[in-house]
Amino acid sequence: MIDVKIRAAVTDEAEAVLAFWRESAEGTSISDDLGGVTRLLERDPEALILATLPDGRIVGSVIAGWDGWRASLYRLAVLPSHRRQGISTALLRAAEDRFAALGGRRADAMVLVANETAHAAWGAAGYERQEKWRRWVKPFPA
Numbered sequence: 001m002i003d004v005k006i007r008a009a010v011t012d013e014a015e016a017v018l019a020f021w022r023e024s025a026e027g028t029s030i031s032d033d034l035g036g037v038t039r040l041l042e043r044d045p046e047a048l049i050l051a052t053l054p055d056g057r058i059v060g061s062v063i064a065g066w067d068g069w070r071a072s073l074y075r076l077a078v079l080p081s082h083r084r085q086g087i088s089t090a091l092l093r094a095a096e097d098r099f100a101a102l103g104g105r106r107a108d109a110m111v112l113v114a115n116e117t118a119h120a121a122w123g124a125a126g127y128e129r130q131e132k133w134r135r136w137v138k139p140f141p142a
Helices: 011-024 034-043 087-102 116-124
Strands: 005-008 048-052 058-066 071-078 107-109
Touching: 005 087, 011 034, 011 048, 011 058, 011 071, 034 048, 048 087, 058 087, 071 087, 071 116, 087 107
Parallel strands: 071 107
Antiparallel strands: 005 048, 048 058, 058 071
């Protein structure tokens, strides 16, 4: 693996995280805005885990959300030029360690159906697709 630091994001990095996701993540989320990232970091400062180069550049991310009941993973992304170098493995290890320390017993990942590259990465990390579950959503009015 290349030399990266795995650490929690800070509020001042919210715009840099959004720019990173635009370049590295598949698709967008309803929460991909400055307010969404800032609220996440204010509510749970350890939830957004970053992989950064020695110069501070973000090359990977994962949101390890813990609500006291469920351990949920979102926005696992690695800069395209830095993929297949162990960064997602390191990010997931940090997320899983966080969950275990908090009492979590299983992690659930949100993965786009059309993102075949992600399916391979999650499978390689030991995650299994569960066909019996479907996600139900309802956006709130703005």
